[in-house]
Structure formats: C-alpha cells, structure tokens
Amino acid sequence: MGGRVGQAECHKCYIKFPKNEMKKIEVKGSRSGSSMSANLTDLTKGLSGIRMNEGRQYYGQAWICKDCQGGGKGAAIGCAWFIFALFALLLFLDTGDTDTASTSTEATIRTPSSE
Numbered sequence: 001m002g003g004r005v006g007q008a009e010c011h012k013c014y015i016k017f018p019k020n021e022m023k024k025i026e027v028k029g030s031r032s033g034s035s036m037s038a039n040l041t042d043l044t045k046g047l048s049g050i051r052m053n054e055g056r057q058y059y060g061q062a063w064i065c066k067d068c069q070g071g072g073k074g075a076a077i078g079c080a081w082f083i084f085a086l087f088a089l090l091l092f093l094d095t096g097d098t099d100t101a102s103t104s105t106e107a108t109i110r111t112p113s114s115e
Contacts, residue, residue, distance in 0.1 A: 011062035022063045029058035 005018045011027060032055040039049035 008063035010065040010068055012064060012068040015065065017063075017065045019063065022065050023069060024061050025064050026059050027062045029060045031055055031057050 005020050007016045008019050008022055009016050010022070011025070034055045035053045037051050037053075
C-alpha cells in the first residue's frame with residue numbers, strides 16, 4: 001500500500017504542489033545583531049579585553065516548484081507574453097498608409113450640384 005505524497009507551498013509563487021514535483025533550496029533567513037563586550041575587571045590588558053561580534057546570517061530551506069525553477073511552463077508563458085507585446089508594439093508603430101483614398105492624388109472631391 002503506497003503512502004500519500006506530502007505537499008508544500010512554493011517559496012516564489014505560493015501555490016501548493018506535491019513535494020515529488022518540487023525542489024528544496026536554501027534561502028537566506030534573518031541575521032542576528034552585532035554585539036560588543038569588554039572585560040573591565042582586568043584593566044591591565046588594555047584593548048585586548050574588548051570583543052566585537054558582528055552577528056551571523058541564518059539560512060533556511062524552502063520548496064520551489066518546477067515552474068519557478070525556470071524549466072516549466074512559466075518560462076513559456078513569459079516568452080509568449082513577450083512575443084505578444086512585441087507584435088502589439090509593431091502594430092502600434094506601423095507607419096504605412098492604409099487609407100489609399102485620402103492620400104491618392106487621383107481622388108476627386110464631389111460637391112453637391114445645385115439643380
């Protein structure tokens with residue numbers, strides 16, 4: 001009897017997928033603050049009794065789906081939108097004359113004749 005596959009939420013698109021269709025990545029977490037301490041009981045040491053700590057960076061693990069990894073349909077949809085936008089831009093910037101009647105030199109203007 002097979003078990004159920006767990007689900008996880010994608011770290012980028014926030015959609016839940018089965019974990020066997022996802023990849024685990026390492027993400028930056030929070031950073032601890034810096035600190036400074038001094039040993040004031042022994043003043044003969046001078047500056048050697050002062051310590052500074054810059055803190056540390058914490059990392060966590062998150063799940064990411066195949067689409068957000070760049071290998072799924074997300075990249076294809078982005079490419080399709082780019083081609084559509086380029087086509088729309090070319091149609092908008094088309095400077096060719098499509099109205100031949102108004103630009104033709106042979107067109108005559110008719111006026112109503114009074115009978």
